[in-house]
Amino acid sequence: MSALKFIKECQEKVFSGERISVEDAKNLFNVPNEDLKELAKCANEITRDYNGNKVDVEQLNNIKKNACSEDCTFCGQSAFFDTGIETYQLPSPEEVVTKAKKAKEEGAESYCLVAAWREPSKKDFTNVCNIITEINEKVGISVECSLGFLTKEQAKKLKELKVKRYNHNLETAKSKFPEICTTHTYQDRLDTLEIAREAGLELCTGGIIGLGETREQRMEMTLELARIYPEEVTINILVPVPGTPLELQVNLPNSEITRIFSVIRFLLPESVIKISGGRETNLDDAGEELLQSGANGIITQGYLTMDGNDAQKDRKMIEKIGLEA
Numbered sequence: 001m002s003a004l005k006f007i008k009e010c011q012e013k014v015f016s017g018e019r020i021s022v023e024d025a026k027n028l029f030n031v032p033n034e035d036l037k038e039l040a041k042c043a044n045e046i047t048r049d050y051n052g053n054k055v056d057v058e059q060l061n062n063i064k065k066n067a068c069s070e071d072c073t074f075c076g077q078s079a080f081f082d083t084g085i086e087t088y089q090l091p092s093p094e095e096v097v098t099k100a101k102k103a104k105e106e107g108a109e110s111y112c113l114v115a116a117w118r119e120p121s122k123k124d125f126t127n128v129c130n131i132i133t134e135i136n137e138k139v140g141i142s143v144e145c146s147l148g149f150l151t152k153e154q155a156k157k158l159k160e161l162k163v164k165r166y167n168h169n170l171e172t173a174k175s176k177f178p179e180i181c182t183t184h185t186y187q188d189r190l191d192t193l194e195i196a197r198e199a200g201l202e203l204c205t206g207g208i209i210g211l212g213e214t215r216e217q218r219m220e221m222t223l224e225l226a227r228i229y230p231e232e233v234t235i236n237i238l239v240p241v242p243g244t245p246l247e248l249q250v251n252l253p254n255s256e257i258t259r260i261f262s263v264i265r266f267l268l269p270e271s272v273i274k275i276s277g278g279r280e281t282n283l284d285d286a287g288e289e290l291l292q293s294g295a296n297g298i299i300t301q302g303y304l305t306m307d308g309n310d311a312q313k314d315r316k317m318i319e320k321i322g323l324e325a
């Protein structure tokens, strides 16, 4: 069967509500470069059919930029590497409320509180809970959190505070993980996702591509994401941070980036698939093509350790390609 016919057959399966098999996903991942356009087009049609034209626009607030105890080799916030980033402690609830209000005014539907630590201490967790309570009372925006490892009690508390979604990334494929991080395991990450899901929180998970992994390993991570079936997938594209072991890592070709976004859409038709860090740096068009190749979400106004496009510019880009911000 030709690759084009095979892509169409997989699309038909998805439209009929059937899940494509692991074998199908592997074959989609390996379609020849000349058929990539068709793969992306079919992924886009699945996105429109399941999710309409709306793009999920999110803003992040890195509430604790810290010298983190973990040694993730891509991360500018790890205490293991001399990256010279500015660090700060948790802000007051008032400061976060002001930023969350601004995010809402700029059109963000969700506001994600992110902290750079392995897990929150008792005191920090209480402070984050106070921040969430204030946002709920004074802003009225969907709050999401990314706070590292969680206990069952902490996950339950976040659910009580009406946190909608918990982010915890797989980072990479299981087979690549020991090269990327040695201070915790892949299983630790899976366990946290399980704890969050058991508490009733929606899941946001994904990883970073371009860490030197093979296509096979990107496929491995994709299949793990499909197994977890999160409400949201977040894919970052590495921007090498000077001072980290990956500072000289060569960029992934755009075709490999399109490939993973498209196949994830075939596997997870209903999920939000978000282009996260590295969008503006790695993609010449800041995401236009990926938003028409399976992705239906972006982060605007910057990331944890780097700036991004401002909300207005992103809104215009979304409207330019006929989608809704």
Ligand code: SF4
Residues within 6 Å of the ligand: 068, 069, 070, 071, 072, 075, 076, 077, 078, 079, 115, 116, 117, 118
């Ligand atoms: S990725 Fe997260 S856990 Fe790893 S070093 Fe950075 S902040 Fe710490």
